[in-house]
Amino acid sequence: xxxxxxxxxxxxxxxxxxxxxxxxxxxxxxxxxxxxxxxxxxxxxxxxxxxxxxxxxxxxxxxxxxxxxxxxxxxxxxxxxxxxxxxxxxxxxxxxxxxxxxxxxxxxxxxxxxxxxxxxxxxxxxxxxxxxxxxxxxxxxxxxxxxxxxxxxxxxxxxxxxxxxxxxxxxxxxxxxxxxxxxxxxxxxxxxxxxxxxxxxxxxxxxxxxxxxxxxxxxxxxxxxxxxxxxxxxxxxxxxxxxxxxxxxxxxxxxxxxxxxxxxxxxxxxxxxxxxxxxxxxxxxxxxxxxxxxxxxxxxxxxxxxxxxxxxxxxxxxxxxxxxxxxxxxxx
Numbered sequence: 001x002x003x004x005x006x007x008x009x010x011x012x013x014x015x016x017x018x019x020x021x022x023x024x025x026x027x028x029x030x031x032x033x034x035x036x037x038x039x040x041x042x043x044x045x046x047x048x049x050x051x052x053x054x055x056x057x058x059x060x061x062x063x064x065x066x067x068x069x070x071x072x073x074x075x076x077x078x079x080x081x082x083x084x085x086x087x088x089x090x091x092x093x094x095x096x097x098x099x100x101x102x103x104x105x106x107x108x109x110x111x112x113x114x115x116x117x118x119x120x121x122x123x124x125x126x127x128x129x130x131x132x133x134x135x136x137x138x139x140x141x142x143x144x145x146x147x148x149x150x151x152x153x154x155x156x157x158x159x160x161x162x163x164x165x166x167x168x169x170x171x172x173x174x175x176x177x178x179x180x181x182x183x184x185x186x187x188x189x190x191x192x193x194x195x196x197x198x199x200x201x202x203x204x205x206x207x208x209x210x211x212x213x214x215x216x217x218x219x220x221x222x223x224x225x226x227x228x229x230x231x232x233x234x235x236x237x238x239x240x241x242x243x244x245x246x247x248x249x250x251x252x253x254x255x256x257x258x259x260x261x262x263x264x265x266x267x268x269x270x271x272x273x274x275x276x277x278x279x280x281x282x283x284x285x286x287x288x289x290x291x292x293x294x295x296x297x298x299x300x301x302x303x304x305x306x307x308x309x310x311x312x313x314x315x316x317x318x319x320x321x322x323x324x325x326x327x328x329x330x331x332x
Contacts, residue, residue, distance in 0.1 A: 010301020020055025041281030041326035045120035056107030074114030080104035091137035123257035149254030260327030268316035279325035289319030
């Protein structure tokens with residue numbers, strides 16, 4: 001495959017405006033069709049959405065996609081035909097695995113506008129629809145990359161008890177501009193180096209069990225890893241339950257139905273660097289702030305797409321980032 005890098009500015013995105021809703025499209029979408037820009041990796045949509053207070057999208061149908069939603073600011077109310085109704089806040093994420101078909105609606109909740117980024121990921125296979133949500137606010141406060149969701153393939157795509165270790169010892173290091181990275185064997189793969197050289201160990205993800213589509217379980221002793229919310233509001237143990245909605249323990253990655261896909265998020269302080277995870281297809285999006293990469297400077301709403309390129313090092317200008325790593329694309 002030909003190595004490729006494409007830097008696209010947010011102002012270049014096609015825009016759809018409708019009754020208080022503004023959607024900025026990363027790929028062809030709706031009336032905006034470009035035959036050369038219908039997908040990247042396994043993503044078929046990457047929409048930067050802005051909703052005025054009370055505005056939104058009434059009930060509509062999806063299938064054959066994992067809809068991964070990340071709230072940047074404000075509050076987003078989600079309802080669906082599975083019986084779910086909840087509000088997502090900034091720093092919270094969800095995946096609606098539409099599978100064989102589901103209807104949902106999205107509206108800005110509260111008195112301020114809502115901004116969210118929604119990606120559509122093509123799954124490996126179809127299954128019954130399910131909704132997973134997770135609160136990552138505490139993890140993001142540490143100023144380090146956080147694994148939002150992942151598939152089951154090894155490497156940076158796996159959901160593991162320690163998700164940071166999945167990318168390998170050198171795939172995720174975070175340091176100040178003046179700091180030096182500890183490359184000793186066995187060092188924590190994610191550390192924040194201060195000017196003094198002292199490192200804070202990255203917080204470990206809770207070693208909680210993850211129930212896969214195949215029934216295989218990454219398990220660890222301990223607390224209630226997943227709680228299953230039925231449409232009626234009754235809660236059951238995750239094990240063996242017919243899940244319609246799964247509220248994952250804080251910091252536990254969302255399960256994606258594409259094995260070789262993973263989504264990372266970070267709120268990095270100015271001067272911090274991040275060795276991005278290696279992948280055949282890497283999609284870097286600056287939700288807020290700015291960042292610098294060898295390919296150029298990125299501002300709010302800008303994106304970088306890398307195909308078969310070495311994983312670069314990103315330097316933050318003070319940024320909120322969303323990074324998709326994928327091992328395959330949609331070409332036959």
